[in-house]
Amino acid sequence: MSEISTEPLVMPIANEADIVAARQRGRTMAIELGFAGCDGTLIATAISEVARNILLYAQRGEIILCCVELGGRRGLSIEARDSGPGIPDLRKALTDGYSTSRGLGLGLPGSRRLMDEFAIESEVGRGTNVTMTKWVR
Amino acid sequence: MSSPQRPVAPHSYGSQRPPAAVPIGPVGAIGVDEMQLTDEEVARRMSWLEITADDIANLTSIRDVARGYAAEVIEDLYRHFLAFDETRAFFRDEQTLRRVKAMQTEYFLRLTEGNYDREYVRDRLKIGAIHQRIGLDVKWYLGAYNFYLRAVGSRLMRAFQDDPERGRACYFSLKKLVFFDIGLAIEIYLTTIRRQEEAIRELSTPVLQLRAGLLILPIIGVIDPTRARQLTEQLLRSIRANRAKVVVMDITGVPSVDSRVANHLVQTVEAARLMGATVIITGLSAEVAQALVLVGIDLNRIRTVGDLQGGIEEAERSLGYRVSRVEA
Numbered sequence: 001m002s003e004i005s006t007e008p009l010v011m012p013i014a015n016e017a018d019i020v021a022a023r024q025r026g027r028t029m030a031i032e033l034g035f036a037g038c039d040g041t042l043i044a045t046a047i048s049e050v051a052r053n054i055l056l057y058a059q060r061g062e063i064i065l066c067c068v069e070l071g072g073r074r075g076l077s078i079e080a081r082d083s084g085p086g087i088p089d090l091r092k093a094l095t096d097g098y099s100t101s102r103g104l105g106l107g108l109p110g111s112r113r114l115m116d117e118f119a120i121e122s123e124v125g126r127g128t129n130v131t132m133t134k135w136v137r
Numbered sequence: 138m139s140s141p142q143r144p145v146a147p148h149s150y151g152s153q154r155p156p157a158a159v160p161i162g163p164v165g166a167i168g169v170d171e172m173q174l175t176d177e178e179v180a181r182r183m184s185w186l187e188i189t190a191d192d193i194a195n196l197t198s199i200r201d202v203a204r205g206y207a208a209e210v211i212e213d214l215y216r217h218f219l220a221f222d223e224t225r226a227f228f229r230d231e232q233t234l235r236r237v238k239a240m241q242t243e244y245f246l247r248l249t250e251g252n253y254d255r256e257y258v259r260d261r262l263k264i265g266a267i268h269q270r271i272g273l274d275v276k277w278y279l280g281a282y283n284f285y286l287r288a289v290g291s292r293l294m295r296a297f298q299d300d301p302e303r304g305r306a307c308y309f310s311l312k313k314l315v316f317f318d319i320g321l322a323i324e325i326y327l328t329t330i331r332r333q334e335e336a337i338r339e340l341s342t343p344v345l346q347l348r349a350g351l352l353i354l355p356i357i358g359v360i361d362p363t364r365a366r367q368l369t370e371q372l373l374r375s376i377r378a379n380r381a382k383v384v385v386m387d388i389t390g391v392p393s394v395d396s397r398v399a400n401h402l403v404q405t406v407e408a409a410r411l412m413g414a415t416v417i418i419t420g421l422s423a424e425v426a427q428a429l430v431l432v433g434i435d436l437n438r439i440r441t442v443g444d445l446q447g448g449i450e451e452a453e454r455s456l457g458y459r460v461s462r463v464e465a
Contacts, residue, residue, distance in 0.1 A: 016359075041427070042424075042428050045394075045425075045432060052396075096433055103396070104396050104400050104434070109433065114432065
């Protein structure tokens with residue numbers, strides 16, 4: 001699998017177009033990695049959810065896409081990083097329907113359901129870091 | 138002293154595009170007047186570039202020097218333009234070349250004439266707009282400025298051989314003003330691009346009436362908040378104008394549907410419902426449907442039908458139409 005780049009790809013998120021670019025890039029990478037088309041859509045959707053949060057709350061940040069391999073399994077890992085206001089109550093933020101921006105409140109819990117692994121770190125005033133991975137089935 | 142109606146040379150670059158053929162309207166063209174900056178805005182930009190009264194004095198002090206080498210600089214510049222296919226294409230014949238050189242000279246001399254006021258800005262914006270309109274890419278445009286500065290810089294230094302300090306000061310003043318001009322030119326390029334994007338967006342969501350009371354709205358491309366708003370507005374307007382009862386909204390051509398987009402769709406459907414119209418959404422792919430369910434979108438309030446044909450059939454049924462084949 002030498003043709004698959006393991007170099008992390010950093011995509012800045014500062015506007016709508018960046019979200020579309022990140023999501024399209026993520027889908028392409030997923031298909032290249034051997035994901036089925038429907039999984040590619042799930043990954044792309046998760047990317048746009050977290051990228052949307054960056055734009056909504058932190059105005060700017062980045063999405064880092066990286067091909068990972070563990071115990072013979074290959075997967076796509078997505079990291080969403082920003083230096084925004086941070087999330088005071090992570091438990092609430094991960095609850096369906098909780099939103100501080102009049103959205104549907106499905107971004108974080110929804111992304112968690114779309115991916116296999118999901119972790120979030122956030123510090124008020126410092127920023128938020130979401131890491132999620134999906135494995136090729 | 139520039140009067141408010143300072144005449145501006147009839148700018149028409151390139152004989153291949155006579156002034157009469159210049160597109161007028163929202164697409165492609167941008168009225169310089171709508172971009173006109175206020176006095177405060179002009180002052181603000183000047184202070185960002187640190188253009189002071191000294192700079193203006195420097196610039197006007199080299200007016201005669203500039204007149205001295207203007208013709209040479211212009212000749213150099215056009216030799217450079219003609220050496221590249223991409224820029225040569227704009228000068229088809231001798232006559233065109235002569236005319237644009239005359240205009241270039243006018244531009245050049247204006248740099249050292251003082252009065253860098255709103256009228257000056259207007260003139261500069263106009264020049265930028267013309268270059269944008271004839272299709273000259275920004276990279277050539279900026280490259281030409283670089284050439285300009287270099288061609289002028291070396292001559293300025295030569296003219297101030299005995300007082301290099303002074304020559305340098307004048308050069309820096311000129312550079313500030315040139316950057317002021319560049320800023321204006323780029324701005325008009327960007328504004329035009331934005332305007333075109335808006336126009337394309339507007340065109341990309343046609344609301345079509347299929348039968349009395351039945352509208353079709355095929356959506357192609359990315360739905361961002363701006364487009365979602367336009368789409369909703371346009372749909373609601375059409376519902377009223379056509380007294381529509383049923384709308385079939387086809388999203389086959391939407392590449393990315395996430396919770397935000399789904400939310401926009403739900404809101405559009407709700408708004409249409411308040412106007413008395415039912416919306417049927419078609420073209421939701423199996424993959425997107427799966428993703429939306431996983432994300433947790435409640436699509437209960439939305440009527441969906443697999444494909445456009447099915448959607449139209451259902452709409453017709455609910456309006457009481459029966460489509461039947463005429464037997465021979």
